Amino acid sequence: MLKLNDEQSLRRTTVRIPTPSGDELEAWVYQPEGSGPHPAVVMAHGLGAIKACGLAPFAERFCREGFVAIVFDYRRWGGSTGKPRDVLSVPRQREDYGTAIGWAETNPLVDAKRIFAWGTSFAGMHIVALAASDCRLAGAIAQCPLVDGLAGAALLPPIRSLQLMGAALLDAIGSAFGRAPWYLPISVAPGAWGVSSTKDALYGKNLIQPKESAEWQNRLAARSLLGISANRPVRHAAAIRCPILLIVAEHDTMAPAGPALRVAERAPRAELYRNRGGHYDVYLGGKDHDNALRVEVEFLRRHAALTP
Numbered sequence: 001m002l003k004l005n006d007e008q009s010l011r012r013t014t015v016r017i018p019t020p021s022g023d024e025l026e027a028w029v030y031q032p033e034g035s036g037p038h039p040a041v042v043m044a045h046g047l048g049a050i051k052a053c054g055l056a057p058f059a060e061r062f063c064r065e066g067f068v069a070i071v072f073d074y075r076r077w078g079g080s081t082g083k084p085r086d087v088l089s090v091p092r093q094r095e096d097y098g099t100a101i102g103w104a105e106t107n108p109l110v111d112a113k114r115i116f117a118w119g120t121s122f123a124g125m126h127i128v129a130l131a132a133s134d135c136r137l138a139g140a141i142a143q144c145p146l147v148d149g150l151a152g153a154a155l156l157p158p159i160r161s162l163q164l165m166g167a168a169l170l171d172a173i174g175s176a177f178g179r180a181p182w183y184l185p186i187s188v189a190p191g192a193w194g195v196s197s198t199k200d201a202l203y204g205k206n207l208i209q210p211k212e213s214a215e216w217q218n219r220l221a222a223r224s225l226l227g228i229s230a231n232r233p234v235r236h237a238a239a240i241r242c243p244i245l246l247i248v249a250e251h252d253t254m255a256p257a258g259p260a261l262r263v264a265e266r267a268p269r270a271e272l273y274r275n276r277g278g279h280y281d282v283y284l285g286g287k288d289h290d291n292a293l294r295v296e297v298e299f300l301r302r303h304a305a306l307t308p
Helices: 056-064 090-106 121-133 149-153 158-176 201-208 233-239 257-266 289-303
Strands: 009-018 024-031 038-044 068-072 110-120 137-143 183-185 219-221 244-249 270-275
Touching: 009 056, 009 090, 024 056, 024 090, 038 056, 038 090, 056 068, 056 289, 068 090, 090 110, 090 121, 110 121, 110 289, 121 137, 121 233, 121 244, 137 289, 233 257, 244 257, 244 289, 257 270, 270 289
Parallel strands: 038 068, 038 110, 110 137, 137 244, 244 270
Antiparallel strands: 009 024, 024 068, 183 219
């Protein structure tokens, strides 16, 4: 039993969801009161992060509002299985979302017609793509989303970009010969070697640092960076037919706001909220966490047709 406060408690169980590859996704399932079936939110994190990195406050609130919250780690990350560890693959992560949605669809606790997909930061890339292609979804939420890999890469200084691509190529060549991954730190201080050295990178790392025991080392395999620029779901925004909420930061140094705003303009049923502060200020401890969460809850309840 996970304690919420002095008056309420919340049921959270850990489940293993099988995948087509034979690996398993580890997921936290938060079950609201009542026998159901309930609407559900399927949730995952962004670049190199895991479910223990600040997703619990969102899932807990969604559960208190009457939703089954299913929070999973991608294969090769966190509590999920798969090797080598901490290697990112956009197609594999998107497939993992589909697997988790399929598991929710067959769960007797869940109303299969009211399943929502939620993703933050890099996972916004998956959310926009799924909203345009997965007819099982009743709606989607993309929080501070990266929706254009090419635009995201363009935020890097040219020299740093070349250095990172060089490391990625060397790691990919090494993988062809069976070598272990070459890992890069993700969030680092300005000027330090790593994937993200923006002024708010360490601020964000501190906000999402797991508060419970979890396998998270703030790293990813260098080979993971190859192919990200080619993923540009912003181009498919007009194909989105389900309701989608975009939470876009006023000052985002990690995920460029322009492409996310274009999704909000082009998707027929899009809704937009501009959160105060930067990329990480939607997390617990950030300056706009409460407001962003309130907007997300209102969106979910409205489109799940839950009474006030």
